[in-house]
Amino acid sequence: MTSVTVDPGRCTAYGICVGIHPDVFSIPAGSPVAVVTRDVLTDDDLEDVQEAIRACPAQALTLVED
């Protein structure tokens, strides 16, 4: 199974990931970091999640394969 994690030490809540895949990433009101709202990624999610990983200016996102 594949998932994506946010490094809270690097994330500064720019929100670019939310703009690329709003079903997987979210920034709740007042949150200083983005959160992942879908624990297990589907095949349909992967392309956009990988784009979000590349687009993150803080390089805070990592794909995890279990």
Place this chain on the structure above:
Amino acid sequence: MSSSGDNTVVIVGASAAGLSAADGLREGGFTGPVVVLDAEAEPGYDRPMLSKGLLAAKETTAPASLRTREQLAEKNIEILGGHGAVGLDIDRRLVVTNWGEAIPWHRLIVATGVTARPVVTTSGMALPTLRTRADLDTARAIATSGKPVTLIGSGFIGLEVAAALRSRGVQVTVVGRCALPLVSSVGTEVALWLRDLHLAHGTRLELGTGISRVSETGARYAVRLADGRELHAETVLAGVGSDPATDWLLGSGVDLDGGVVTDSAGRTNVPGVWAAGDVASVPDPCGGHLRFEHWTHAIEQGRHVGLNIARGTTDPYTAVPYVWTEQYGHTLHLLGERQPGDTDVVIEGDVAAGEFVVAHASGGELHGATLCGRIRALRTFKKLLRAGATLDDALAIATPA
């Protein structure tokens, strides 16, 4: 540095496009030397935030670096900081730097980006702008001085800077040539909402007239508008667009026309020379050439060029353009490219309420969409645009409530 250019890829420019091209080369399996020339001494940084969060913030946070030293070392990507390109020899395959070095390359990727278009006063002084890390320091100093600011230019940068300065209580006047802000990108209804949003937050707008000149009057400025009126300004910031950084390529043999002209794969007219990111003038769907100055374009098209070179392919780059802008707590997302003459159709929500999806189409053909709030529709519309969908397709999947 590698001593021979036998299979070295030299990338000129170490911002989003250049670094993504380097990553693309490694992702595509290229194992030869990758050398990235960076005109700035400090490594590439997160440029979009200069006019967004960083100017609004009271603390003086520095823009984030795009890569750590460890990430670059792990991929064996060599960055030469403070080395800008000043010339290119396409016959001997050398790039000449500001230090007088002649660096050999087998493949070259031009990723020098753009520079802010200067606005010069009648006495020859270039007005401050917001494009680089150093510009941010100047803009911050202006913001903390408490003096009213006149912004020249009502594009993305001008509007974002206006919103950021208003959030810090600075008096702002925006002077722009278009009658409505961003109207060619978002359509009339959204542009009207955006104008009213700025007015409601106390920004003064002088739209529909450009400037004819700016003169210095002691410690202040006189901004002469094209319609003959004159505005007095304490401080002035310019955001009137940008020019591709291609001076170093003049006379090199690389085809230039409002940027480095490339095919859909990223190749220039010179064998072995490619271009990526803001500087590249790529084929647009309407048969012309266009430069995109979008963060995600720089990253995705940069990576695409790296992959093509590594794999020996010439695959066309076909991603849907995407850009976002933040103003007064609203984030506008623009997908695709609105075309002149497009009809703007509210697909979901209510523009006046600041929560909407507006489709841009003509003859039933969907060209783009502008969203605010309602971000769950973003992926749906990206897929529709990628698939070449019609306005009817967009209307069919909408949830209008």
